[in-house]
Amino acid sequence: PQARDGFGPYAGGFTMVPYGDAAALEAAIDENTAAVLIEPIQGEGGVIIPPEGYLRAVREACTANNVLFVADEIQSGLGRVGTTFACDREGVVPDLYLLGKALGGGIIPLSAVVGDRDVLGVIHPGEHGSTFGGNPLAAAVGTTVVEMLASGEFQQRALALGEHLQAQLESLLGSGVTAIRVAGLWAGVDIDPAVGTGREVAEKLLARGVLVKDTHGQTIRMAPPLVIRSTEIDWAIEQLKVVLAG
Ligand SMILES: Cc1ncc(COP(=O)(O)O)c(C=O)c1O
Incomplete structure (x- = not known):
């Protein structure tokens, strides 16, 4: 609702289904479904x-019904979760x-x-274009990013350092943190309302030199650069500990 209320009118023809529920998705597909x-x-x-298996189920439902599977990997893609794409986690x-x-x-x-x-x-x-589409500088940067992903080095870093980040965050559960969700170098951290809102925690971290983004009231998102060092993660977690302790 936060992202939709007051933003209409919307492009027609979209049916929303609960996320992670493969049966609900399959039930929503009919002969007019394009994607x-x-x-x-x-x-x-x-x-x-x-849940594990969801992406495979989506793939199977799309293939069975001749429907395109469009994966928005704008945040999850390009090494962030420890694989080139988040879809790779399920081999999809x-x-x-x-x-x-x-x-x-x-x-x-x-x-x-x-x-x-x-x-x-x-x-x-x-038939389709945009003013700055194909911008040479942007295309050169994008091509280089794709080349940098070829060796797997950054995916590997995200995976290994993500495990480290997860272990560090787990130690905060019950101490101002109510839940964590980690995939590679990407973490959603739910803040205990007794400590403050996600926004308040984000602003206190900013003052200490740690950039995170709040979302949905009580959550902060950590998405450090894939070149971050293990010691820098430790330092960031130290700052979070200080902020959580008030
Ligand atoms: C998953 C996802 N899709 C799409 C977008 C929008 O991307 P853009 O800013 O390139 O339009 C965002 C931006 O936050 C996003 O996170």
Whole structure:
């Protein structure tokens, strides 16, 4: 509701279903369904990781019904969760990836819709464009980001350091933190309301040099750069401990 109230009118034809519920998704597909659009891990939602098997079930339902599976990996993609795409966690390949954010190296505005020719080929040159689409500087940065992901080094870092981050965050459970959800170097941390709101914690962390983003009132999201060092994670957690202790 927070993201929708007062923002209409909306593009028609979308049916919303509860996230992580494969049966609800399958039930919503009918002969007029063109595509299913989901985040394989929800970002703004607070790093919501769907139940194991959900992405495979979505893939199977889409294939069985000849419906496109569109994975919005704008937050979850490009190494963040320890694999190139969050869909890789379940060995699933969607028909279209939506990419952004990290694609521009975190500094250049760049986004992309990525898919096979049989899907994207329905749009012909000249039929769809944007003023800055294909910007040479942005395209050069994006190409470099894709090259940097080829060795797997950053995915590996995200995986290993993510385990470290998770262990550190687990130690805060019951001490100002009520729940954590971690995927690679990406964490949703639910703050005990007795300590304050997510926003208040985020602002106190900012004053201590740690950038996090609040979401949904009581949650903060940590998404450090994939080049972060283990000692820097420890330092950030120390700052969080101080803030939680009031
Ligand atoms: C999952 C997801 N999809 C789409 C967007 C929007 O991307 P853009 O800012 O490139 O339009 C965002 C931005 O926060 C996002 O997190």
